[in-house]
Amino acid sequence: MQSSQTSFENIRKDFPILKRTVRENKDLVYLDNASTTQKPNQVIDAITDFYRNHNANIHRAVYALAEEATELYEQTRDKVADLINIKNRKEIIFVRGTTEAINLVAYAWGRDHLKESDIIVTTEYEHHSNIVPWQLLTKEKGAKLEYIGMDDDGELILDDLDKYLATGKVKLVTFSLVSNVLGTISDAEKIISKCKAAGVLTLIDGAQAVPHMRVDVEKLGCDFFAFSGHKMLGPTGIGILWVRTSVLETMNPFQGGGDMIREVHKYETTWNDLPYKFEAGTPSIADVVGFGAAIDYLLKIGMDNIRQHEIELTSYALEKLSSVKGLHIYGTRDISKRGGVISFNFADVHPHDVAQIVDGEGIAIRSGHHCAQVLMERLNVAATSRVSFYIYNTKEEIDKLINSLNKVARIFKL
Amino acid sequence: MSNADIYHEMIIDYSRNPINYGKIEDHDVTFHDSNPLCGDSIDIDMKFNDNKVSDIKFHGKGCAICMACSSVLTEIVKGKEIDEVRNISKNDILSELGLEHLQAVRIKCALLSLKVLKSALYSYLGKHLKDSQDVDTLKEEAANLY
Numbered sequence: 001m002q003s004s005q006t007s008f009e010n011i012r013k014d015f016p017i018l019k020r021t022v023r024e025n026k027d028l029v030y031l032d033n034a035s036t037t038q039k040p041n042q043v044i045d046a047i048t049d050f051y052r053n054h055n056a057n058i059h060r061a062v063y064a065l066a067e068e069a070t071e072l073y074e075q076t077r078d079k080v081a082d083l084i085n086i087k088n089r090k091e092i093i094f095v096r097g098t099t100e101a102i103n104l105v106a107y108a109w110g111r112d113h114l115k116e117s118d119i120i121v122t123t124e125y126e127h128h129s130n131i132v133p134w135q136l137l138t139k140e141k142g143a144k145l146e147y148i149g150m151d152d153d154g155e156l157i158l159d160d161l162d163k164y165l166a167t168g169k170v171k172l173v174t175f176s177l178v179s180n181v182l183g184t185i186s187d188a189e190k191i192i193s194k195c196k197a198a199g200v201l202t203l204i205d206g207a208q209a210v211p212h213m214r215v216d217v218e219k220l221g222c223d224f225f226a227f228s229g230h231k232m233l234g235p236t237g238i239g240i241l242w243v244r245t246s247v248l249e250t251m252n253p254f255q256g257g258g259d260m261i262r263e264v265h266k267y268e269t270t271w272n273d274l275p276y277k278f279e280a281g282t283p284s285i286a287d288v289v290g291f292g293a294a295i296d297y298l299l300k301i302g303m304d305n306i307r308q309h310e311i312e313l314t315s316y317a318l319e320k321l322s323s324v325k326g327l328h329i330y331g332t333r334d335i336s337k338r339g340g341v342i343s344f345n346f347a348d349v350h351p352h353d354v355a356q357i358v359d360g361e362g363i364a365i366r367s368g369h370h371c372a373q374v375l376m377e378r379l380n381v382a383a384t385s386r387v388s389f390y391i392y393n394t395k396e397e398i399d400k401l402i403n404s405l406n407k408v409a410r411i412f413k414l
Numbered sequence: 415m416s417n418a419d420i421y422h423e424m425i426i427d428y429s430r431n432p433i434n435y436g437k438i439e440d441h442d443v444t445f446h447d448s449n450p451l452c453g454d455s456i457d458i459d460m461k462f463n464d465n466k467v468s469d470i471k472f473h474g475k476g477c478a479i480c481m482a483c484s485s486v487l488t489e490i491v492k493g494k495e496i497d498e499v500r501n502i503s504k505n506d507i508l509s510e511l512g513l514e515h516l517q518a519v520r521i522k523c524a525l526l527s528l529k530v531l532k533s534a535l536y537s538y539l540g541k542h543l544k545d546s547q548d549v550d551t552l553k554e555e556a557a558n559l560y
Contacts, residue, residue, distance in 0.1 A: 349478070350429075350475075350476065350477035350478055350480075350481075351477075352452060352454075352477035352478075352479070352520070352523060353421065353429075353477045353478045353479070356420070356520070357421065367452070368451065368452050368453055369452075369453045373453070376453065382453045382454070382455065382475035382476075383452065383453045411421045411426065412421075412426060412478075413426065
């Protein structure tokens with residue numbers, strides 16, 4: 001393995017935004033990577049280069065530009081296949097992001113496969129994007145939505161899953177591989193093997209996992225897998241839905257329109273081949289190309305190195321934050337079960353006030369419910385502060401965070 | 415206004431020791447609202463007597479800005495004529511705490527309780543007033559506060 005310290009220091013040079021200052025001439029310390037990540041020159045240049053040199057619509061015209069655009073677009077599909085180990089590239093569907101991916105499944109799979117009194121199982125630590133689409137679907141169908149509970153260490157209580165599976169009514173179990181609030185890494189292997197034994201399909205929300213660690217979808221053995229480009233150096237507006245062919249073949253289209261058709265007549269239409277059947281309309285072509293550049297960038301560093309870097313940062317931050325008097329950290333301390341996300345509350349100071357004061361020092365952290373109100377209810381808090389790391393973060397930045405928290409303590413007389 | 419300047423003594427004191435915090439069990443009206451983006455959540459209970467707000471209390475969860483503004487608002491409102499209460503503007507609250515230049519994302523924290531107050535008032539007046547147009551104006555004002 002390369003010496004992570006030196007190589008990760010060089011990484012910062014690739015990110016123009018990290019050179020800027022904010023507020024009163026403070027160096028930007030960006031610690032909201034679970035929300036979205038910054039973009040390196042390589043990604044920005046790929047998007048610019050597409051518009052400057054290759055811009056045309058894809059899959060249609062015969063001229064040179066269209067051919068180039070199509071090739072660049074399709075190359076990203078192959079890169080995604082490499083990144084998360086998918087054998088059949090036709091199972092990879094470009095969508096806007098994880099949210100659209102899950103909504104696509106709820107709509108195009110759920111409406112045909114869910115019946116009254118069937119059950120969909122999700123978890124207490126899901127993002128709203130893995131709760132609300134299922135509420136909409138189960139309400140429409142007269143079906144039920146159930147939750148796998150979470151223990152005080154922020155880990156899922158899999159006995160709950162056994163209980164629901166025993167009813168024989170569960171059609172889908174859907175969960176995030178890494179929680180966006182607690183950073184908990186789900187025991188996907190165990191969940192999926194239980195579901196497989198019961199003949200139940202599984203969906204994994206990989207939005208907080210794929211950017212940060214090696215993910216092997218083939219090995220996981222789930223049936224649906226979703227993640228977003230913008231949380232892994234790519235542009236906004238591009239995400240991935242992967243669906244196992246045997247399931248994909250049972251699904252009707254999500255949206256109707258151009259590119260998803262084979263033949264359209266006045267009253268009948270036949271569908272295009274997979275995956276195009278699920279990609280209606282002109283997609284965000286330049287962003288797909290930019291996403292390809294992001295994958296290249298990450299694979300060059302190596303996903304295992306990225307995970308190792310985040311383990312170092314997260315362990316360091318957990319240690320430093322624990323030494324701040326009155327600061328409460330949520331979730332497990334076992335670093336092997338935690339991604340680079342730390343949620344905390346600081347005495348009785350509201351997270352908004354914490355975030356605003358540290359922002360005065362140029363430090364961007366998140367405060368609020370993090371699109372996980374069901375989890376906030378479970379933790380019995382209105383909100384938390386959250387820091388989340390990525391490849392360009394450093395231990396010095398964590399020291400700055402700790403200093404700014406001391407300022408919070410001074411202002412609020414803690 | 416720099417970030418830390420917002421957190422002057424008065425804000426910290428009010429957020430630590432909110433005024434008129436709690437519930438009124440035999441209220442004439444109660445109203446709840448929250449800010450969907452940040453999770454601040456406020457309930458206001460009011461009692462009326464002789465066209466005046468004879469008692470007002472608030473409870474809920476919010477940041478220091480939200481709690482301080484709620485305290486100040488209830489202090490201003492208590493004992494006032496309903497007509498006066500209807501005319502309280504957002505600047506009345508913001509200026510009281512020196513928050514006139516608060517950044518846009520935090521304005522919602524500062525004005526949530528005023529929104530709840532106006533909503534509570536139209537909800538009460540809707541039941542007790544004959545002039546429905548008047549109530550609609552108040553409802554619209556509450557909806558467009560920020």
